[in-house]
Amino acid sequence: MLRNSPPGTADIGALERKATQLRRHMLTMARGQGQGYIGQGLGIADALAALYFHELRYDPHNLDWSDRDRFLLSTGHYSIALWAALAEAGILPIEELVTYGADNSRLEMSTLDTTPGVEMIGGSLGHGLGQGVGQALGLRVDKSDARVFVELSDGEMQEGSTWEAAMSASHFKLDGLVALIDCNGIQADGPVVLDMEPVADKWRAFGWETFEINGNDMTAIVGVLADARNSNGKPKAIVLRTLPGKGVPRIETSEKSHFFRIDVAQWDGIIAEFDKTVGAAQ
């Protein structure tokens, strides 16, 4: 089955339910090892649901299809969210998700490209956008209309290589390149170690068509992805304002949401709370 819905056909409710399903998968995964980058994963779930179940063109049965849209997860530690999306998309078995972070599991806490559906090794930050530029150039040489989506984070913008890539993308007029910048305000050493504002102005100044939305609002996400389809000679930057831990109040309000480690009983409590909240909403 090829994914890639025409603009205007999005079923917002269905995509929101997909995002909820991704979150449920992530909680199960984090419970397995008692830890994980769950805050980031829950925050980016809406964007991944919109990409994998509405925007991206791909074939889960032909991952090497040369005209597929590429999704590069530059922040490799967000793998928990990618595994959930790839499982829901039919690329990974859902039952494998519980192995997240375990010895010998393919589902590492930081992505390696040996797992099906992964387009790059993430984790060493500042690598994704440049590799996205290269893939977009390669697709252009091949006269393919496939697009390249690169997720990166606000903390990652502190890596200088991000800006080297940003400069080259606008120089090469890569309008099929879409950067999704997850601005969740958390870094390893705490909230906003280095102030990156004004984020959108920085991308604009580097020659990118720039959008800024609430990254947890499905209608806004679907809308901005439609806007980003225009061919105007500029790469597109979508600034996603997301809430770490979105959907799970106990994590949303945690000060240690960069890396979350609690015991199994507490995970069970969180999952029960999540199911109760979601159950009430759906």
Place this chain on the structure above:
Amino acid sequence: MSGAAMEAGRTLAMGQDEAVGGGRQSVEAPFGRALARLGKSRPDIVGLTADLGKYTDILPFRDAFPERFFNVGMAEQNLVAVAAGLARTGKVPFATTYGVFATRRAYDFVAIALAHSNLDVKIVAGLPGLTTGYGGTHQAIEDLALMRMIPGLTIIDPCDATEIEAATEAIAEHRGPVYMRLLRGSVPVVFEPGYRFEIGKARRLREGSDVGIISTGFMTERALDAADALRKLGISAGVLHVPTIKPFDAKAVTEFSASVDRIVTAENHVVVGGLASLVVETLFDAGIAKKVTRIGLPDRYIECGAVPTLQAKYGLTTEAIVAKIAALS
């Protein structure tokens, strides 16, 4: 590519001399010519540089295939990242910059974006070792040591124009990441026609029993001349040329070393971590206990100056090799 057209697009950096020369016949831009030739039959080859196209001899490829050439500006991390992305769309990128920038500056990208995924990217690195008088910022004196540590990376240090052309073809055929040192500009021809280059293979170029010189890069040219001069002094010197630093031809080095009384290594690189270290490790592994004399750059940064002066001062000349070996006996 005509000589005149080459000149139009190319100047030497900042008033410096050519790195190599010395009375031999030479070929202009052997790497660029070979790559442009390859580009005709290999539409998957793309060229990249980081604001050093003029100085890394890649302009013949750009001129022949402008739609397959990308200059990313002064941004070596991005150069490697973009090359990695291109490789993932089935291209075979040849990315040029100076050795210092490809290694010291972009190391994480070479290691993780390229080698970790075994991507088919060829990094072609100018100004290896002491081939510029521009000082420590531009002299890649420790690049072989740095790159050797990266798992799965193939490393080539060619001697002359013939070998550069042959190696360019060989690495284009080879699947996986490669770091190749580039002798640019007017590069001498040392090897006879018919010289064969094969990745991972050392070549015995002179037979001798007193001393065995194991050399790489342009030091092989000096080693051959030194062997001729030593013969007149009554010293029989063999020469083993090791153009591939990784994978290292341990078998050839072991056999050659066993056939001579003394061993001398010669490299355009610091004597730490490069050819000398590889030879010593190889001999130790093989249980061969022989004294090894190391010719190469000392463990320090080199100052600015004219290349011939610096090469003479730091012992990278035929005369220095002869003097060192003559003093051994």
